[in-house]
Amino acid sequence: MVTNGVGLLEARQVWKSYVHRRRRLHVLRGIDFAIRTAEVACVIGPSGAGKSTLLRVMAGLERPDAGEVLLDGVPVVAGSPRLGVMFQSPLLLPWLRVWENVMFGARFLPSVETSREQALVVLERVRLHDLADQPVTQLSGGQAQRVALARALIRRPTFLLLDEPFNNLDMPTRRELGAAVRELALNDGVGVLLVTHDIDEALALGDRILVLAPEVGTFAREFAVPASAPARARLRDEILATLEALGTTAILT
Amino acid sequence: MQPELSIPTSYALPQRSATRRVSRWAHGSVPLASVVVLLGAWWAVTAQPWFGPRAVLSSFTPQATFPVFVQLLSQGVLIEQGWISIRRVLLALALASIVGVTLGLALGSSRLAERTVAPALHVVRTVSPLSWMPLVIMLLGIGDLAVIFLIAIAAVWPVLFSTLGGLHQLDREWVMMARSVGAKRHQILFHVAIPAVLPQIVNGMRVAVGLAWVVLVPAEMLGVTSGLGYWLLNTRDRLAYSELMAVILAIGLIGLALDTAIRALALLLPGARR
Ligand SMILES: Nc1ncnc2c1ncn2[C@@H]1O[C@H](COP(=O)(O)OP(=O)(O)OP(=O)(O)O)[C@@H](O)[C@H]1O
Ligand SMILES: [Mg+2]
Numbered sequence: 001m002v003t004n005g006v007g008l009l010e011a012r013q014v015w016k017s018y019v020h021r022r023r024r025l026h027v028l029r030g031i032d033f034a035i036r037t038a039e040v041a042c043v044i045g046p047s048g049a050g051k052s053t054l055l056r057v058m059a060g061l062e063r064p065d066a067g068e069v070l071l072d073g074v075p076v077v078a079g080s081p082r083l084g085v086m087f088q089s090p091l092l093l094p095w096l097r098v099w100e101n102v103m104f105g106a107r108f109l110p111s112v113e114t115s116r117e118q119a120l121v122v123l124e125r126v127r128l129h130d131l132a133d134q135p136v137t138q139l140s141g142g143q144a145q146r147v148a149l150a151r152a153l154i155r156r157p158t159f160l161l162l163d164e165p166f167n168n169l170d171m172p173t174r175r176e177l178g179a180a181v182r183e184l185a186l187n188d189g190v191g192v193l194l195v196t197h198d199i200d201e202a203l204a205l206g207d208r209i210l211v212l213a214p215e216v217g218t219f220a221r222e223f224a225v226p227a228s229a230p231a232r233a234r235l236r237d238e239i240l241a242t243l244e245a246l247g248t249t250a251i252l253t
Numbered sequence: 254m255q256p257e258l259s260i261p262t263s264y265a266l267p268q269r270s271a272t273r274r275v276s277r278w279a280h281g282s283v284p285l286a287s288v289v290v291l292l293g294a295w296w297a298v299t300a301q302p303w304f305g306p307r308a309v310l311s312s313f314t315p316q317a318t319f320p321v322f323v324q325l326l327s328q329g330v331l332i333e334q335g336w337i338s339i340r341r342v343l344l345a346l347a348l349a350s351i352v353g354v355t356l357g358l359a360l361g362s363s364r365l366a367e368r369t370v371a372p373a374l375h376v377v378r379t380v381s382p383l384s385w386m387p388l389v390i391m392l393l394g395i396g397d398l399a400v401i402f403l404i405a406i407a408a409v410w411p412v413l414f415s416t417l418g419g420l421h422q423l424d425r426e427w428v429m430m431a432r433s434v435g436a437k438r439h440q441i442l443f444h445v446a447i448p449a450v451l452p453q454i455v456n457g458m459r460v461a462v463g464l465a466w467v468v469l470v471p472a473e474m475l476g477v478t479s480g481l482g483y484w485l486l487n488t489r490d491r492l493a494y495s496e497l498m499a500v501i502l503a504i505g506l507i508g509l510a511l512d513t514a515i516r517a518l519a520l521l522l523p524g525a526r527r
Contacts, residue, residue, distance in 0.1 A: 061429055061432060079434060079435030080435070085430075085434075087433075091426050093427065105434050108435040155434065
C-alpha cells in the first residue's frame, strides 16, 4: 500500500448541530482541524463530546451546518476513493462471508482489483485470514471490528478515519493492531484520524492528541506526543488535568 | 398510518429459538395426532346421526370419500385439475411478488411517495379481493387471466407491506457504511437494502401463498371450466358429494404442501438463516 506523500484533510470552521425532540443540540461549534498524511492524529474526549460526529463530517458523510471539509483543497465527497472509514460499530453485512465483507470496501471502486485473493491479503494484515470463508454472524466483537478495519484498508486510502477501532479487543490484539496502524502511517504514508476515549491508546499511537471539549464543541487543547517515556507520563497527567478542568473526569484511562 | 403488516402467528416463520428437540417432536408425532383428531371430527360429524339424517350425510363420510379420492387420483382428475389450480396460484404469486416488491421498494425509498400513497393502499387493502370480481371480469373477461388477477390482488398486500416494513427496519448505519465505500443510491438498493429485507419479503410471500390458495376456490367459480374450485361447483351440481369431499381433501392437502414447500424454500435463501 503506497500513497503519495502529500495530502491534507482539513476541517474549516465546521459547525454541526442536531435537532432532537425539538431541541437543537450544538455538537461542533467552529472546529478547525487538519490531518496530514503520514501522521496519526488522535481525538479524545468523553462520551457525547462529538467525536463520532466529527469523524462523519470529515468523511463527507454528514454535511456541516456551516464551514467546510476539504480534501487537498477540494470539498470532500462521501465514498471518496482516498478515504477509508471504520465506524464505532463494525456494520458488517450478515448475508456476506468474512472475505466478501472485506471486498465490499472496494466493490464500488473501479481502480481496485476485487478478488478473494486480494481480500485474503488484507485479512492477513488484521490476522484474520483463517476465518475468510466464515459467515460473519459467528464472529466475536473483536473479530468483527478487525473485519471492518480490513474493509477500510482494502480501499488503499490516503486517509484512514477510525472511530474507536480497538474497543472489544483483548490486550495483545489491541497492541498488534495498534502497531499495524502506526506502521501504515510511518511506512505507507497514510494519514490516520484515530478517535478514542482511551488516553493511553492515544499516547501510544498518536503523533498529536486533540482533546474535544463537550458542549464547548471545539478542541480544548492540542498536544504533540513526545518520544520519551517520562515526557509522555507528564503529558498524560497534563491531559487528565485538562479533562478535569472541563469537568469530565469520567473519561477512562 | 401503520405500514407494518401484522402477520398471523400461524403464518410466522418457524422460530429458530425453539429448541431442536421440541421442533423434531412437533414434526413427528404432533402432526400425526392432529391427523387423527381431524379424521375423528370428520367421522363424528358425518357418520353419526347427531347432525342430520344419515342418508344425506353418508356420502360425506371419510369411508365414502377415500375410495372416491383414490379413484379420482388414479383417473388423473385430481392431478390434472390440481395442477391447473397450482399453476394459476403460482402465476398469480409471481405477479404479486414482482408488483409487491417493486412497489414496496419504490415507496420505501421515498418518504414523500410513501406518505402520499401508502394510506390509500391501506384503504384498498381492506377491501375483500373478491369484491373486485365484477370489475376484473369486465376488464379482462372470463377466463384464466381474471382468475390469476384476482388471486394476485389478494396476494400482493402481504408482499408489499412486508417489503415496506423491512425497509423501515433497515439499519440506517448500514446505508451510511455503504455510502462511505462509495455506493451510489441504486447500488445501496441492490447491495444493501434488498438483501437486508429479503427475509421479510420471503415472509410476506409465505403469507401470500396461504391467501392465494384460499382465494383460489371462489376465484375459480368465476366461469372458468377447470381447476379445483370449478370442480367443486361441478360435483355439487352433479350431487356427487363424495367427490366434493375428495376435492376438498385435495385442496387441503395441496395447501399444506405449498406451505411446506415455501417454508423449505425460505430456509434455502441466503438471508433466511440470519
Ligand atoms: N444523528 C443524530 N441525531 C441526533 N443527535 C445526535 C446524532 N448523532 C449524534 N447526536 C448527538 O450528538 C452528541 C455527540 O454524539 P457523538 O456520537 O458524536 O459523540 P461521541 O463523542 O462519539 O460519543 P461516544 O464516545 O459515546 O461515541 C450526542 O449528544 C449525541 O446524542
Ligand atoms: Mg462515538
